[in-house]
Amino acid sequence: MRREEILRLLKIQEIDQEIERLERHLRKVREERERRERELAGVCEEETSLERKEAELTGKLRSLREKLSEEEDLLEKTERRMLAVRKDHEYRALLREKAKHEDTILKLFYDIEDLERKISEFREEAERRYPLLKRKAEELREEIEELIDEENTVINRLKNTKEDREKLIESIDEASLRFYNEAKGRFGTTIIAKIEEGVCTGCGMKIPDVLFSKLVRENSIERCPSCGRYIYYRL
Numbered sequence: 001m002r003r004e005e006i007l008r009l010l011k012i013q014e015i016d017q018e019i020e021r022l023e024r025h026l027r028k029v030r031e032e033r034e035r036r037e038r039e040l041a042g043v044c045e046e047e048t049s050l051e052r053k054e055a056e057l058t059g060k061l062r063s064l065r066e067k068l069s070e071e072e073d074l075l076e077k078t079e080r081r082m083l084a085v086r087k088d089h090e091y092r093a094l095l096r097e098k099a100k101h102e103d104t105i106l107k108l109f110y111d112i113e114d115l116e117r118k119i120s121e122f123r124e125e126a127e128r129r130y131p132l133l134k135r136k137a138e139e140l141r142e143e144i145e146e147l148i149d150e151e152n153t154v155i156n157r158l159k160n161t162k163e164d165r166e167k168l169i170e171s172i173d174e175a176s177l178r179f180y181n182e183a184k185g186r187f188g189t190t191i192i193a194k195i196e197e198g199v200c201t202g203c204g205m206k207i208p209d210v211l212f213s214k215l216v217r218e219n220s221i222e223r224c225p226s227c228g229r230y231i232y233y234r235l
């Protein structure tokens with residue numbers, strides 16, 4: 001292959017390596033964003049569950065207070081009826097009814113007291129928890145915004161790099177391109193490898209001294225005896 005063709009392929013290779021790097025970066029940024037989105041969903045869910053719990057407790061309290069007030073009404077009615085009855089057994093029956101209402105009322109008092117204490121404990125905990133959740137959610141939202149910005153920057157850069165590649169490909173003849181694409185399947189993204197400290201950066205093997213001297217002396221492009229990649233020392 002002619003030297004100019006290889007130099008063009010080297011440019012394509014650099015672009016392909018850049019595309020690969022950008023795609024890797026994009027995947028990482030997306031994973032980070034998704035991780036934070038899941039975390040944010042968890043924070044929001046905890047907020048909602050605190051609100052739900054509070055509504056549930058206050059609902060229970062309301063219904064206990066309603067029951068108490070009904071029971072107090074019933075007690076009052078029984079007491080009024082007791083004033084009106086003449087017969088002994090009726091009076092005794094009402095007395096039992098009265099005692100039953102009083103028992104229920106007492107029990108409701110205790111239940112309400114219990115629940116009120118529970119609610120106040122819950123509120124204390126919730127008051128402590130809400131600001132933490134709010135701050136965490138704000139932090140996460142900011143981080144997500146930043147990651148979306150970064151994502152868009154990388155997407156744009158990828159688009160531009162791919163456009164550069166399209167343009168460059170037009171200047172490369174078909175046979176070279178076919179060679180490049182086939183070699184890519186075999187070698188990965190490094191098809192034309194730089195020699196560093198006498199070692200092929202494509203396969204990691206040391207090249208013979210004679211070959212190394214030639215590369216240094218002539219700035220030529222050769223093939224690596226170990227892997228077959230095109231190699232150069234300086235272009």
Ligand SMILES: [Zn+2]
Pocket residue numbers: 200201202203204205224225226227228229
């Ligand atoms: Zn090699």
